[in-house]
Amino acid sequence: MTQHESEIQVRMDGVSRKYGEQWAVRDLCLELRKGELFAFLGPNGAGKTTTIKMMCGLLRPTAGTITICGHDLIADGLAARANLSYVPDLPFLYEHLTGLEFLQLVAQLHGLDPDKAMERISTVTRQFELEKFRDQVTMRYSHGMRQRTVFAAALLHQPKVLVVDEPTVGLDPRSVRQLKDLLRELVAEGTTIFLSSHSLDVVQELADRIGIISGGKLIGCGSIGELSSQASHDGPLEEVFLKLTSGDESGAGP
Amino acid sequence: MTGSMPDSGLGPFLMLRLRQARHQLAELRGEGWIKVVSIAASCGFVAIFAFAVALAGFQFLGRQKLPLGGDIVGLLLDMFFFALSGLLVFSGGLVLYGSLYDSQESAFLLSKPVPDDRVYAHQFIGSLAVSSAAFVLLAMPLLLAYGLSVRASPLYYFLLIPCFVFFPLAPASVGGIICLGLVRWIPNRRKEALAALIVILVIVGLAWLGSGLYRLRPGATSSDDEALNEVLGHVQFASSQLLPSHWMGRGLRHAARGELEPALRHLAMMASVGTATFCLSAWIARQWYRIGLDRLSQRGRVEFRQRFVWMDRLPGFVPGIGEAERALLLKDFRTFRRDPRQWGQMLVFLVLLGFYFSSLRRMFPGEIGWVFRNGISLMNLMVIGMLLCASCGRFIFPLISLEGKRVWLLGLTPLPRSAWLRGKVAFSLILCLLFSLPLLLYSDMSLRMPVELIVLHQVAAIGLSMGLSSLAAGLGAVWPNFREKDPSKIAVGYGGTLSLVIGLVFLLALVGTVALPWHVIAGFTNNQFPLWGWLVVLPGLASGLVLSFLAVTVPIRLGNINLDRQEF
Numbered sequence: 001m002t003q004h005e006s007e008i009q010v011r012m013d014g015v016s017r018k019y020g021e022q023w024a025v026r027d028l029c030l031e032l033r034k035g036e037l038f039a040f041l042g043p044n045g046a047g048k049t050t051t052i053k054m055m056c057g058l059l060r061p062t063a064g065t066i067t068i069c070g071h072d073l074i075a076d077g078l079a080a081r082a083n084l085s086y087v088p089d090l091p092f093l094y095e096h097l098t099g100l101e102f103l104q105l106v107a108q109l110h111g112l113d114p115d116k117a118m119e120r121i122s123t124v125t126r127q128f129e130l131e132k133f134r135d136q137v138t139m140r141y142s143h144g145m146r147q148r149t150v151f152a153a154a155l156l157h158q159p160k161v162l163v164v165d166e167p168t169v170g171l172d173p174r175s176v177r178q179l180k181d182l183l184r185e186l187v188a189e190g191t192t193i194f195l196s197s198h199s200l201d202v203v204q205e206l207a208d209r210i211g212i213i214s215g216g217k218l219i220g221c222g223s224i225g226e227l228s229s230q231a232s233h234d235g236p237l238e239e240v241f242l243k244l245t246s247g248d249e250s251g252a253g254p
Numbered sequence: 255m256t257g258s259m260p261d262s263g264l265g266p267f268l269m270l271r272l273r274q275a276r277h278q279l280a281e282l283r284g285e286g287w288i289k290v291v292s293i294a295a296s297c298g299f300v301a302i303f304a305f306a307v308a309l310a311g312f313q314f315l316g317r318q319k320l321p322l323g324g325d326i327v328g329l330l331l332d333m334f335f336f337a338l339s340g341l342l343v344f345s346g347g348l349v350l351y352g353s354l355y356d357s358q359e360s361a362f363l364l365s366k367p368v369p370d371d372r373v374y375a376h377q378f379i380g381s382l383a384v385s386s387a388a389f390v391l392l393a394m395p396l397l398l399a400y401g402l403s404v405r406a407s408p409l410y411y412f413l414l415i416p417c418f419v420f421f422p423l424a425p426a427s428v429g430g431i432i433c434l435g436l437v438r439w440i441p442n443r444r445k446e447a448l449a450a451l452i453v454i455l456v457i458v459g460l461a462w463l464g465s466g467l468y469r470l471r472p473g474a475t476s477s478d479d480e481a482l483n484e485v486l487g488h489v490q491f492a493s494s495q496l497l498p499s500h501w502m503g504r505g506l507r508h509a510a511r512g513e514l515e516p517a518l519r520h521l522a523m524m525a526s527v528g529t530a531t532f533c534l535s536a537w538i539a540r541q542w543y544r545i546g547l548d549r550l551s552q553r554g555r556v557e558f559r560q561r562f563v564w565m566d567r568l569p570g571f572v573p574g575i576g577e578a579e580r581a582l583l584l585k586d587f588r589t590f591r592r593d594p595r596q597w598g599q600m601l602v603f604l605v606l607l608g609f610y611f612s613s614l615r616r617m618f619p620g621e622i623g624w625v626f627r628n629g630i631s632l633m634n635l636m637v638i639g640m641l642l643c644a645s646c647g648r649f650i651f652p653l654i655s656l657e658g659k660r661v662w663l664l665g666l667t668p669l670p671r672s673a674w675l676r677g678k679v680a681f682s683l684i685l686c687l688l689f690s691l692p693l694l695l696y697s698d699m700s701l702r703m704p705v706e707l708i709v710l711h712q713v714a715a716i717g718l719s720m721g722l723s724s725l726a727a728g729l730g731a732v733w734p735n736f737r738e739k740d741p742s743k744i745a746v747g748y749g750g751t752l753s754l755v756i757g758l759v760f761l762l763a764l765v766g767t768v769a770l771p772w773h774v775i776a777g778f779t780n781n782q783f784p785l786w787g788w789l790v791v792l793p794g795l796a797s798g799l800v801l802s803f804l805a806v807t808v809p810i811r812l813g814n815i816n817l818d819r820q821e822f
Contacts (some may be wrong), residue, residue, distance in 0.1 A: 018552065019551070019552055020552065056364075056365040057364065057365065057544070058361060058364055058365060058547070059548055059551055060544075060545070060548045077544075078367045078368075078369065079367070081365065081366060081367040082367035084365075086365045088361075090358070092358045092359065092361070092362045094270070094274065094359075095737065096273075096274040096277040096278050096281070097270070097273055097274060097277065098277075101273050105266055105269070105270055106366070108265070108266035108269070109266055109363075109366045109367070109368055110366065110367060111367070137277050137281075139737075
């Protein structure tokens, strides 16, 4: 295995997905390296959520393969998912558990030994400032508290790949700032981040590379400069995005 | 650290359930003792009611010189457990479908490095608790009554608890396998497949009932004993040596007699088959669950054809409501008829009751004695009332809670919140009247009851339909659960259980005031209803009307007050 090969944490090879007769994602090929923040943009219904669900093993590609840290998601799903964490756009928490109990559950599901789990829980609790409310049942949490708890749970087992769907929705400016700092730190530590978002300013600020999907196809991929070249348009990301996706109102996804 | 393969078994899931239960109990305590006491009282009321009815039934059989430890009562027990198994297959499968394929929790767990069969097992245990709650609440009093009636040995009572743990395993697992299979193999047509399954079961049931009735046709049997033997022979399949439900009945009968070895043998067979069926369903889940989930999402956009359906016309005939409320009502009708899970169970009960009533005349070759006819007529009114009560609790009570998800739409319309409730009551009332009036008329006409009783029963059915509909819809607004989206879980929650008990109390009170006086007097006077009897019946009827009025107005008023206070 070459150094380049060992650096690849996520590989999508000719991934396609059909709903009925309609293609939601077509022939998607991507490689995400260690310590890279890859932003995934696209209009509503372009295939972003379908791609994320396939990356998390919740959906199967109609064609093609996805590997996480060298493990095929279909053939070796458990090992692949052990290296991955997913933060959905609508954070899920057990209403009748406290934040601390939720973190303990996630640690157990990931098979962390109890001592290590306690140590990691203390770390993420401090990191996400959960101390004040971690002993309350989560049904009383605000959106921001829920989001922080879900992020803390996602990072408990120090995943090599973090998939984040619309993380800034409903967060106040201070929380958004903290989130951006966190994502930068994680990338610096070597975590690969797959970020799906409509917040172009966040993407522009953080992303190493950006992929733009439209009508199920990857129509652009690269740094902002490379995307500008592909769009033959020199301007902010918003204009490049609109130029590349103009005319797409197909709504490929479910 | 991330690459480690977790193998923590079901431990985290059991811990999760325990912790959730602990917090729910703490929350309940925090809401004051009234809620705790009312839940205990509700469960106690249902259990005592079931116990009293069962005890009276066993005592009746005893008076008829039927040996309670004998084969006929054994066959009745086998039939009871067989019917329960059938219900558990359906309810277990339906509840499990919601937990496996339509819950955020499952999506969360499936994104973790947890084997699919463990996610299945976790959801199975949850759905088993929900679907067998009614089983425990009704079967436990019946079996206690049986134990007391036959003076069972202590072994019987000792074995009851493990029986209740293991008996639902096999039917609920079969329900789980059907659910997994439907989604795995025909995800796009699973509703139609379920409807087809219900129709096939109804047809098989009708064929079975029909063949039984043919054997009992007038002239085919010469005595009641012969007819009874024909009936017992026809249901003999429930005592098949291969059925776990038979092992349950057989094992408990041995235990009642203190026969340790055969009791343990039969119950161990039932428990081991239940466990093996569960293991098989978990193994199937490992193969099919994730694939089924995937196939379920592959549905294309099915072209929907709007067809004329007579049910959609019904809201047009409801007087006293505006166009907006009529539109809400139409929405409820459309939602109802497009979900076979809702009407399928109603249809099965409707057809079975229809056949039962039609067979009343043929069941007895000679003329049925007046006392029997009188008693059966009252019992049929009670049966229809209890079905109305159960259906309102299951289908109508959760409706307001389910609207909570759509409150952004309803709440912004120029409709007062009271209109939401009126719509639900009207929806329920139409279905209840369509269900109860013809059935009751058919029952009374089959039994050749006098016209005045037929009118009295129709009035009682109208009162029951109005009262039970308003109680279910109104109390659904008093104790809404806007967090839960599974109606079956809303129905078995705190408010649902309490509403069911209040409905039962109303049912007993209404039948007791409107119909019971007539039946008692006519029973003692051998159908020569005396004029003075009306001095008892008419005040009873008036009391029943007052009760119905209160059952309509009070819960709706309380529901409206609570809805107006609600913040969404």
